[in-house]
Amino acid sequence: xxxxxxxxxxxxxxxxxxxxxxxxxxxxxxxxxxxxxxxxxxxxxxxxxxxxxxxxxxxxxxxxxxxxxxxxxxxxxxxxxxxxxxxxxxxxxxxxxxxxxxxxxxxxxxxxxxxxxxxxxxxxxxxxxxxxxxxxxxxxxxxxxxxxxxxxxxxxxxxxxxxxxxxxxxxxxxxxxxxxxxxxxxxxxxxxxxxxxxxxxxxxxxxxxxxxxxxxxxxxxxxxxxxxxxxxxxxxxxxxxxxxxxxxxxxxxxxxxxxxxxxxxxxxxxxxxxxxxxxxxxxxxxxxxxxxxxxxxxxxxxxxxxxxxxxxxxxxxxxxxxx
Amino acid sequence: xxxxxxxxxxxxxxxxxxxxxxxxxxxxxxxxxxxxxxxxxxxxxxxxxxxxxxxxxxxxxxxxxxxxxxxxxxxxxxxxxxxxxxxxxxxxxxxxxxxxxxxxxxxxxxxxxxxxxxxxxxxxxxxxxxxxxxxxxxxxxxxxxxxxxxxxxxxxxxxxxxxxxxxxxxxxxxxxxxxxxxxxxxxxxxxxxxxxxxxxxxxxxxxxxxxxxxxxxxxxxxxxxxxxxxxxxxxxxxxxxxxxxxxxxxxxxxxxxxxxxxxxxxxxxxxxxxxxxxxxxxxxxxxxxxxxxxxxxxxxxxxxxxxxxxxxxxxxxxxxx
Numbered sequence: 001x002x003x004x005x006x007x008x009x010x011x012x013x014x015x016x017x018x019x020x021x022x023x024x025x026x027x028x029x030x031x032x033x034x035x036x037x038x039x040x041x042x043x044x045x046x047x048x049x050x051x052x053x054x055x056x057x058x059x060x061x062x063x064x065x066x067x068x069x070x071x072x073x074x075x076x077x078x079x080x081x082x083x084x085x086x087x088x089x090x091x092x093x094x095x096x097x098x099x100x101x102x103x104x105x106x107x108x109x110x111x112x113x114x115x116x117x118x119x120x121x122x123x124x125x126x127x128x129x130x131x132x133x134x135x136x137x138x139x140x141x142x143x144x145x146x147x148x149x150x151x152x153x154x155x156x157x158x159x160x161x162x163x164x165x166x167x168x169x170x171x172x173x174x175x176x177x178x179x180x181x182x183x184x185x186x187x188x189x190x191x192x193x194x195x196x197x198x199x200x201x202x203x204x205x206x207x208x209x210x211x212x213x214x215x216x217x218x219x220x221x222x223x224x225x226x227x228x229x230x231x232x233x234x235x236x237x238x239x240x241x242x243x244x245x246x247x248x249x250x251x252x253x254x255x256x257x258x259x260x261x262x263x264x265x266x267x268x269x270x271x272x273x274x275x276x277x278x279x280x281x282x283x284x285x286x287x288x289x290x291x292x293x294x295x296x297x298x299x300x301x302x303x304x305x306x307x308x309x310x311x312x313x314x315x316x317x318x319x320x321x322x323x
Numbered sequence: 324x325x326x327x328x329x330x331x332x333x334x335x336x337x338x339x340x341x342x343x344x345x346x347x348x349x350x351x352x353x354x355x356x357x358x359x360x361x362x363x364x365x366x367x368x369x370x371x372x373x374x375x376x377x378x379x380x381x382x383x384x385x386x387x388x389x390x391x392x393x394x395x396x397x398x399x400x401x402x403x404x405x406x407x408x409x410x411x412x413x414x415x416x417x418x419x420x421x422x423x424x425x426x427x428x429x430x431x432x433x434x435x436x437x438x439x440x441x442x443x444x445x446x447x448x449x450x451x452x453x454x455x456x457x458x459x460x461x462x463x464x465x466x467x468x469x470x471x472x473x474x475x476x477x478x479x480x481x482x483x484x485x486x487x488x489x490x491x492x493x494x495x496x497x498x499x500x501x502x503x504x505x506x507x508x509x510x511x512x513x514x515x516x517x518x519x520x521x522x523x524x525x526x527x528x529x530x531x532x533x534x535x536x537x538x539x540x541x542x543x544x545x546x547x548x549x550x551x552x553x554x555x556x557x558x559x560x561x562x563x564x565x566x567x568x569x570x571x572x573x574x575x576x577x578x579x580x581x582x583x584x585x586x587x588x589x590x591x592x593x594x595x596x597x598x599x600x601x602x603x604x605x606x607x608x609x610x611x612x613x614x615x616x617x618x619x620x621x622x623x624x625x626x627x628x629x630x631x632x633x634x635x636x637x638x639x640x641x642x643x644x
Contacts, residue, residue, distance in 0.1 A: 025463050051463065057493055062452040062486035069456025069470070072441050073391060075463045077456075096446050097453065105434035105442060106425035240643075 001184060006148075007177040009155035010040045010116075014078065016187060017162045018048055021076065024162055027054035027063055028080025028116075037082060038118065038177045064090035064115065068097045068167075071113040076162060084119035084133045084171055091136075098167040099142030110165035114158075118172040120211055120261055121298045121309050130298040130305070132210075132262035137169045138238050138271070144168045144192060145238040149213035151181040153236055156190025164192060173211040193240035197249065201231035203323050204255040207246055207272060209235040212259050212310060219315035228323055238268055246272070247280050254285040255322050261309045264292035291318045334542050338384050339604050340612065342541040345380035345404040346597050347616040352409060353399060355620055356416060356430075360576050364417050364628075369430050372400035374539075374571035377596035378503050379404035381544025382471055382564075386499065386552055391439045391457045391470040393450030395503075396431045398443030401473050406438040409619050410626035419630035426633045447508075448481030450474060451500070455487045458496040458561075469555045471499040471548075477508025479525070480516055488563065492530035497555035499548060500526075500563045503538060509574045510582045526563035538566030539596040542603065568596075 004012070018024045025048075026041060032055040035042030045053040056063040060081060067077040081087060087094070098111045121130040137145045146161055146168060148154040154172065161168040198213060199220050206216040213234045220230035231249050235242065250256050256276055258269035273288040294308045353371040360369050372379070375397070383392070383404035394401040402412060407423070415422025416430045423433050434442035441457060444450045454472030461468050478484055479502055491498045502522050506513050513520055526533020532554065536543045544566055551562035569591035573580030580588075601609050 023463065054459075054494075057486070057490055059486035059490055061483055062455065062490050065449065065452025065483065065487075066456030066459055066490065069393070069441065069453035069458075070460035070463065071456075072453070073457045073460035073464070075460040077460075092446055092449055093452065097444075097449055101434075101442070104424060104428045104432045105436070106423060106427050108424070108434050108436040 001182045003180050003182050004151050005177065006151045006154050006172070006179050006181070007038055007040050009151035009183060010158055010172065011042060013155045013158035013162070014041065014044060015047070017159055018044065018052065023074065024076045024078065025052040025054065026078045026080065027056050027067070029056055029058060029082050031055060031080050036080060038174070041080065060086050060089040061093055064093040065097060067113045067115070068093055068101070068111055071111045071166065072101065072109055076112045078114045078116055078162060081115060081117035083129050084117045085128050085131050087117065087133055087136065090115070094137070094143070094167070094169070095140050099140050103142060112164065112166040114161045114166065114168045114170050116170045116172070118174050120173040120175060121305055122175045124300060124302055124305065126300040127297040132260070132293065134171055134238060135262055135267050138268050142167070143239065146170045146192065146236065147210040147238060148172070148236055149176065149210055149234050151179070152183045153190055153196065155183055156188050157192065157236060159189045160192050168192070171210070175211050179214070190236070192237050193242055194236065195242035195245040196234045196236055197231060197245065198234045199230065199232040201229040201253065203229045203253055204257065204319055205231045205233055205249040205253045206257055206259055206315070207233045207235065208259040209238065210261070212261050215310065215312050215315060216259055218312045219319065222312070222316055223319060228319060230319060241272070243275065243279070246276065250276055250280050251283045254283060256284070256288040257291055257318055257322065258288065259291045259310055259315060261293050263295045264290055265295045267292050286322060289318060289322060291315055334545055336604070338545060339542065339600065340608060342377070342380040342384050342545065343600050343604055343609065344612050344616065345383065346376040346541065346600060347613055348409065348619065349376040349379065349400040349403045350597055351616050351620045352403060352412070355624060356399070357576055359417065359624070365430065366418065367429055367431070368396070369576040370397040370574065371572065371576065372397050374591065374596070375503055375505060375568045376400050377541035377600065378501065378538045378544055378566045378568060379473065381541040382473070382499065382501055382548045385545050385548030386469055386471050389439065390468045391441055391454065391461070393441050393454040393457070393470070393472050394443040395450060395473055395475060395478070396443065396445055396447065397475070398431070398433060398473070402433050402435055402440055402443065405435065405440045407433070407435045407440065409623035413623040413627035414630045417627045418632065419627055420633040421626070421630040448474060448478040448483040451478065451483045451487040452490070455491050455496060455498055458491065458498045459494070461497065467497070467556050469497040469499055469552055471501055473501045473503060475508065476502065476504040476506065476513045476517065476522065479522055480508065488525070488529040488531065488561070491561040495558055495560040498561040499551045499555065500561060502563060502565045504565055504567050505570050507570065507574070507583070522565040523563060529563070531561045531563055533563040533565070535565045535567065538568030539591075539594050539599055541596060541600045
């Protein structure tokens with residue numbers, strides 16, 4: 001076991017997969033010599049050279065489309081999109097091309113590509129560099145959406161994403177890159193579509209993912225002192241969604257809150273809450289609640305930015321209202 | 324812009340025959356599709372490649388079976404010239420389970436992976452970066468083949484065009500950008516929507532060779548495409564080929580094309596790709612090819628008409644809710 005940072009977990013996954021399979025290559029803006037804005041691709045150019053670690057022109061639609069083409073001819077591209085906020089420029093390639101090829105070709109081929117990107121508020125970057133846009137991808141049949149919260153999950157899920165027949169949208173969080181956690185020294189993978197119960201509890205279930213997992217765990221720890229036992233389910237992948245783990249937890253606790261940073265309106269929380277109420281209504285002691293980002297553009301001012309995404313206090317209050 | 328005169332003497336007889344077969348297959352296939360559409364056997368849109376057949380015939384003969392293509396909503400000709408089997412195409416267009424895409428794609432979205440055809444595309448301009456990526460993937464795999472992107476003058480107004488030309492030129496990727504200038508983006512004339520209507524000039528602007536050819540002369544297209552393939556395989560980068568042509572009708576089968584200049588249309592119809600190439604081969608060969616194609620079309624229609632529709636139950640069972 002070693003304690004490493006989230007970004008190091010991602011780096012290790014890319015390194016191991018590129019060593020394992022020479023058809024894996026990566027491309028993006030400033031990922032080669034610079035090693036990426038968050039150092040996730042550091043050192044890869046030196047080992048694999050410019051043919052497999054490619055700095056692209058600033059042309060998001062085209063390098064995402066190029067990944068589709070490269071995947072169709074049998075390579076396994078991992079594309080880095082600097083911010084998820086830039087995804088709107090790639091949307092035709094993601095929604096109409098990558099997501100649909102396998103279906104519309106009658107299964108003649110797959111698109112084994114990973115689109116790596118990062119989102120989230122908290123760095124004072126304002127409205128065009130702080131969003132949580134996973135719902136856009138979650139809505140599209142044909143895409144897998146991965147949002148890990150720990151170095152272990154980041155590493156293991158990235159490896160699975162690269163090996164998957166894809167396409168996989170892999171969304172990291174800018175506040176997680178420097179967070180630390182333990183990972184085994186030997187090689188491991190984390191399968192897509194499996195949630196992880198990050199904390200066991202009896203009274204209420206928090207269903208969450210990405211950076212909000214850390215806040216939910218903090219809230220659970222605070223409440224443990226007050227005799228409230230909180231279970232925290234980290235989804236890890238939004239599609240495929242691990243309904244089984246969610247429902248098992250709900251059956252046990254009878255209460256649920258979906259917590260995510262993305263704005264509440266049209267967010268995945270509404271969908272998950274509805275799913276629980278459709279499939280486990282009789283096991284519920286009350287309606288499933290949502291604690292989500294406010295329905296606003298993320299402001300630049302630090303104090304304003306803070307109130308737009310769920311805080312530990314809000315989560316604690318939300319739980320206390322229900323138990 | 325470099326304008327080179329095609330060295331037509333160098334084109335082998337077999338290549339001329341192959342291209343003539345492609346043109347005949349496309350022409351007959353499209354005419355049959357229009358007929359079936361009128362009879363209600365085809366749903367959705369149908370964008371005939373009538374009048375533009377020589378471009379796909381010439382390019383596909385030049386790049387060969389192992390190279391990749393991306394195509395467009397007006398893609399039947401590309402698919403056919405790359406080697407598609409007509410009965411599976413016809414079955415796809417009529418929505419049958421035996422079609423190339425099991426009836427899930429239809430006219431605008433035929434892929435044929437056996438022929439390295441990465442697919443037609445319902446989104447104008449979308450195939451261009453996919454071809455660039457295919458070329459990139461070929462390089463990663465160490466395969467010295469090319470990828471050709473077919474697209475239209477309309478697509479050249481899209482951002483993916485400029486981005487892709489820059490991307491391919493920056494990395495010297497083995498791509499043939501085949502700009503089919505049929506003079507209309509749906510109904511909008513090219514002069515209305517483009518600041519520079521001499522598209523071949525955009526090649527050098529992006530750092531690659533740009534050539535302009537008569538898009539109705541399969542032989543000329545073949546010669547320029549071969550030159551482009553040789554440059555690409557010698558690591559001399561991509562080529563932009565502007566092939567000037569004209570649709571024989573409106574944008575799709577239900578568009579009468581009333582906005583098209585009648586005299587100009589008549590002129591282009593006389594300058595017919597099939598007629599032009601037919602003059603370059605023997606009458607006996609032409610006759611033989613035409614007869615074989617007619618039989619192939621008949622078989623394709625019969626196969627499509629007798630094929631089952633996809634099962635609704637099986638389809639629903641596969642959806643994960």
